[in-house]
Amino acid sequence: MFLSIVSALVRNLVTAPAAVLRSRVAKDAEVLALRHENAVLRRQIARVRYEPADRIWLAALSRLVPHDRWRQVFAVTPTTLLRWHRQLVARKWTFAQNRRPGRPSTAPTVKQLILRLARENSGWGHRRIQGELAGLGYPIAPSTVWEILHTAGIDPAPQRSGPTWRQFLTAQAHGIIAADFLHLDTVWLNRLYALVFIEHGTRRLHLAGVTAHPTAQWTTQQARNLAMTLGRRMDSLRFLLRDRDAKYTRSFDVVFEADDVEILLSPPRAPRANVICERAVGTLRREILDRILIYNEAHAHAVLTAYISHYNQHRPHQGRQQLPPDANEPPTPATVTDLQAHRIRRQPILDGLINEYHHAA
Template sequence: MIVSLLYKVTRKLLSLPSALLRGDAAKDAELLVLRHENAVLRRQLANQVRYEPADRFWFAALSGLIPRRHWRDIFPVTPGTLLGWHRRFITAKWDYSARRRTGRPPTAAAIKNLVLRLASENRRWGHRRIQGELARLGHRIAASTVWEILHAAGIDPAPRRSGPTWREFLTAQAEGIIAADFFHIDTVFGRRLYALAFFEHGTRRLHITGVTAHPTREWTVQQARNLAADLGVRMESLRFLLRDRDGKYGDAFDAVFEAEKLDVIKSAPRAPRMNAHCERVIGSIWREVLDHVLILGEAHARQVLAAYQSHHNEHRPHQARNQLPPDAEKQPAAMDIDTHRLLRTRILGGLINEYRYAA
């Protein structure tokens, strides 16, 4: 592009009125000498002369000042060659190939990473399904581009990929499971109390619906009704109720959940591991609270268990939820320890501590 511009400027400068370029007799004689010398050199060298781009440039530029009928006598090349050089320099003016790339523009690295993320998080999606999701997000790229990104990363672009991992499978199933189990509490006077706990596998929420010394079937059914009323529309996301074969449940208990379109699944006899989530949270209740508190009666037990339930759902971190409590959606913003004061909240007289930064 620069060469073509320089060539154009040179042509304009050389096209000044010929009167400015007229010389005297000495110049004419010098020109005759140079012309004759040029003819002698052409006879001796024949086809051995090689012209550099600068030579072609000047010959083509000066040709505009000399009548075409004299080109053969003056220039060391044929008129056809001279015209070819001229066409080459004019063509360079309109040549934009150096300013554009052939083919499609490259895909941004962020888009490639997004394609790979969608493929890893949705193992049954093919390249066309991923393309559709990208279009919904405002990124319109061709399905063939998605195919190439997946293929280059060693991922099969076809929709039939390997199945989910056990962790992914169990996580998907956990979203619709709520488990129930009884656990006992011995008071300071040796009286045995019973508490009914419900545990949502997906959200890790704990519900301790009641404490009684006489867990009859009617009492258990009422706890099921209370839970259904407390959950409200969240019952629609549940599909299974998991419980053991304890005689305190009964058909009326199951009917409460079946009315909400839940399937009741009973674990095998003497197989606590089939209800492992409930067993684990009950173990946490014992280790963190009941092993360290003397329970005086039903009212005291309800107060202690309600405090622990609130702590469990609102503050206690859970590994399965990326160290988030069940009722939290995201981690709080990090605070500067040097400028923010850390506050401690004592639960159950300091048996459990919760920490937060002062606002």
């Protein structure tokens, strides 16, 4: 943009001396021709659009033409010419070289630290964060901290003092067991329902039962069976997380409340509140149910039981540093195995739909 303005001005300044050196008669004739051409163009064009270089050039020439002649010479009003000249003067006297720099902006590292403190401490307001930064050697105004938090979309401390579902589930993982139903269709297009439970702390998956008619009485009986299967492990559980399905009745909750387990209801249409159980259900679908045809309840129960045994005893889990749920020993650093000295044996599960690999004895 700036280069185009400069080039246009230079081009006009080069042609100006040639116009001055010509004879008076030639110049008058050229002026009359240009005026006539200008009048013809005005009749054809409703509005002329001037580039910035055109405005600067006309504003500069206006100082050489008497004011009473402006209306006849220029295609714009005298007010427009004066405004263009004021803009030309304003561009010249900007005093940019003497302007002092304004208030320095906050360093990106400080902004990241402010957002980190806000995320890790939900009860801290902008003044508390400003005090913590002062102790760390980062002097900053409280209003600046508030503006950074507001720009990032972080609410004030009283509105975000409570833990989110993710924070709560992470802090209480070892005391939570979650329940969920998943449906599957048989080869005869009959729908079956399976009730599964998963322990958050160990990721251990339990199959309560499979039925075509999940009544309230059936669901309650499966809860009793699970409580008996868990035995003393029920003492370490504090919360049962479930959705608001009508199949979970008051008698279902009483089974767990008898062991001092508090019932937590996830918000409506919020699968992320029960994300660990929802992810386990998705794993069941992707790794087994979408790859096999189910004939009846007995077949579905046998398939799910075989897979859940593999899930708990062999399948690695990222949340447990690649250990299966039933592994109790702490993870050890990985060692390089010499495949020439050790043979790997494959153990097929469910006729080869899933495979387990072990060192050959």
